[in-house]
Amino acid sequence: MNAAAALTESQRHRRRRWQRRREGALTALFALAASLAVLVTLGMVMTLFSGAVGFLQRVGLVDYLFGLVWQPQIGMRADQGLVEGQFGLLPLLGGSLLITVLALLLAVPIGLGAAIFLAEYATSGQRNRLKPLLELLAGIPTVVYGFFAALVVAPLLHYLGGQLGIAVSAESALACGLVVGVMIIPFVASMADDALYAVPQAWRDAAIALGATHAEMIRRTVLPAAFPGLVSACLIGFSKAIGQTMIVLMAGSLTANLTFNPLDGVSSMTAQIITLLSGDQEFASAATLSAFALALTLLILALLTNTVGVSMNQRWRQRHGQN
Amino acid sequence: MTPPSDPKFLLRNVSAAYASKPVLRDVSLSFADRQISAILGPSGCGKSTLLRCLNRLNDRLPQFRLSGQVLLDGQDIYAPDADVIALRRRVGMVFQKPNPFPKSVFDNVAYGIRLHNLTNSASALADAVEASLTDAALWDEVKDRLDLPAQQLSGGQQQRLCIARALAINPEVILLDEPCASLDPRATARIEELLVALAARYCLILVTHSLAQAARVAAVTALLEEGAVIEVNNTSDFFTNPQHPKTQQYLSGG
Numbered sequence: 142m143n144a145a146a147a148l149t150e151s152q153r154h155r156r157r158r159w160q161r162r163r164e165g166a167l168t169a170l171f172a173l174a175a176s177l178a179v180l181v182t183l184g185m186v187m188t189l190f191s192g193a194v195g196f197l198q199r200v201g202l203v204d205y206l207f208g209l210v211w212q213p214q215i216g217m218r219a220d221q222g223l224v225e226g227q228f229g230l231l232p233l234l235g236g237s238l239l240i241t242v243l244a245l246l247l248a249v250p251i252g253l254g255a256a257i258f259l260a261e262y263a264t265s266g267q268r269n270r271l272k273p274l275l276e277l278l279a280g281i282p283t284v285v286y287g288f289f290a291a292l293v294v295a296p297l298l299h300y301l302g303g304q305l306g307i308a309v310s311a312e313s314a315l316a317c318g319l320v321v322g323v324m325i326i327p328f329v330a331s332m333a334d335d336a337l338y339a340v341p342q343a344w345r346d347a348a349i350a351l352g353a354t355h356a357e358m359i360r361r362t363v364l365p366a367a368f369p370g371l372v373s374a375c376l377i378g379f380s381k382a383i384g385q386t387m388i389v390l391m392a393g394s395l396t397a398n399l400t401f402n403p404l405d406g407v408s409s410m411t412a413q414i415i416t417l418l419s420g421d422q423e424f425a426s427a428a429t430l431s432a433f434a435l436a437l438t439l440l441i442l443a444l445l446t447n448t449v450g451v452s453m454n455q456r457w458r459q460r461h462g463q464n
Numbered sequence: 465m466t467p468p469s470d471p472k473f474l475l476r477n478v479s480a481a482y483a484s485k486p487v488l489r490d491v492s493l494s495f496a497d498r499q500i501s502a503i504l505g506p507s508g509c510g511k512s513t514l515l516r517c518l519n520r521l522n523d524r525l526p527q528f529r530l531s532g533q534v535l536l537d538g539q540d541i542y543a544p545d546a547d548v549i550a551l552r553r554r555v556g557m558v559f560q561k562p563n564p565f566p567k568s569v570f571d572n573v574a575y576g577i578r579l580h581n582l583t584n585s586a587s588a589l590a591d592a593v594e595a596s597l598t599d600a601a602l603w604d605e606v607k608d609r610l611d612l613p614a615q616q617l618s619g620g621q622q623q624r625l626c627i628a629r630a631l632a633i634n635p636e637v638i639l640l641d642e643p644c645a646s647l648d649p650r651a652t653a654r655i656e657e658l659l660v661a662l663a664a665r666y667c668l669i670l671v672t673h674s675l676a677q678a679a680r681v682a683a684v685t686a687l688l689e690e691g692a693v694i695e696v697n698n699t700s701d702f703f704t705n706p707q708h709p710k711t712q713q714y715l716s717g718g
Binding site: 264341343344346347348349350351352353354357361362365366460461 | 519521524526549550552553556557559561563564565566567568575576579580613615626629630633
């Protein structure tokens with residue numbers, strides 16, 4: 142009796158030790174997964190950084206940041222002569238921002254409008270059918286949009302411009318911006334819908350009970366209350382648009398023009414990165430290294446916009462006492 | 465009991481249903497002006513639905529159906545040509561959980577005033593906000609921090625702010641849907657004191673699950689069970705001399 146009890150006791154002991162080890166192993170596994178994500182990101186940033194430093198040693202920070210001409214193609218290989226290209230960021234930054242602004246001009250009103258319809262006017266049945274559709278749209282590969290932009294929208298705008306006697310480039314920023322805008326509508330709409338839907342029913346009731354019409358309730362209560370979420374939705378749209386590569390690569394211009402005319406062709410930072418890194422190139426050339434600088438610039442731009450958005454939301458929360 | 469000769473609100477044979485589920489059955493009640501009428505009843509008996517019929521807040525539910533007549537000063541508020549916005553300006557509401565908007569104390573009270581363009585200058589608006597906060601017995605506590613986010617006030621203060629918000633558009637009736645349900649006893653006592661004071665000027669209709677609260681503040685008390693009125697009487701008679709066996713059972717905690 143005693144011996145049997147002792148035996149089970151030691152068995153229990155062993156089981157407990159095994160359990161502890163298993164818990165420890167699992168913890169380590171998850172910690173590894175978490176640190177891997179961080180390490181990979183860190184590694185990427187460091188690679189970008191060292192590449193960008195190598196580039197800036199050849200070109201110079203001022204020439205990069207404030208240069209008005211982007212022409213990396215000259216003398217891309219040593220045997221083509223020793224002429225270095227020109228690496229002014231402004232035409233590409235301008236092109237990226239122009240396309241992004243055009244895209245947001247389309248996507249923000251339509252996306253917010255769609256979200257307001259979904260969250261405030263649609264019946265629950267309509268919402269349950271439309272919301273998954275919207276999320277499906279967000280999953281269309283961008284190369285499909287790029288195809289559409291290059292083969293339909295850009296030629297169409299070029300043709301229409303010709304009919305009206307307006308000079309529209311066959312690779313116009315407008316075409317890129319419109320298609321990028323269409324691409325980001327589902328992202329903006331879905332996030333904005335979530336933000337609106339999360340506004341408590343109690344506030345809607347209070348507004349209606351005070352004699353607000355449905356539209357007044359939305360404008361005076363729901364939209365202000367959802368403000369932080371709506372800002373996030375627009376930020377997602379911004380980062381999707383500025384990071385968009387395929388559409389601009391396929392439908393945009395390859396030469397970087399410094400222009401704010403949406404009817405001209407522009408290139409973007411992302412499209413240039415692809416052009417610079419595809420094909421056979423000498424790795425240590427300024428042209429190849431400039432891709433690192435562009436990527437780092439994009440990263441910093443994304444960080445900056447995020448910071449602005451986060452601080453906007455923080456200020457809103459301080460003012461309205463929500464947490 | 466004798467119904468008030470000239471009731472503010474009069475319900476005649478009101479029945480209501482969500483989808484096919486009946487919530488109110490043939491309710492006939494009247495609520496007098498310048499007093500507190502309490503509606504008691506167990507959870508799910510339809511007392512909140514009854515209250516929300518009086519400012520047509522149920523209209524927003526697509527499956528809601530109502531029959532019978534609801535008269536405010538003799539006018540049927542469900543008549544086809546009735547103006548629901550005008551109705552809600554006359555009939556304010558305070559909810560179970562304090563629900564101030566995520567705005568400042570001032571902007572909460574000013575909400576309805578701005579919505580209906582009741583004042584035409586900033587100083588008139590400030591005066592109206594002060595008057596409403598004073599009437600809601602909150603002014604002294606918030607006068608130095610009108611810019612404070614409303615959600616930073618205590619629960620009891622938030623509920624008095626919601627009362628001030630309702631008072632700001634000069635209603636005639638105030639519907640109170642268990643206004644003290646989420647408050648501690650001290651905050652509850654302050655709200656009850658305030659309601660008694662407001663009863664001198666408004667028709668107050670108070671839904672509550674607290675027998676003691678109805679006994680403390682109401683002039684008339686009604687008991688609702690399963691959507692039907694069981695008994696209505698002067699509050700003292702209702703509690704000391706209940707007529708209906710179901711009332712006796714409810715009062716004894718059954």
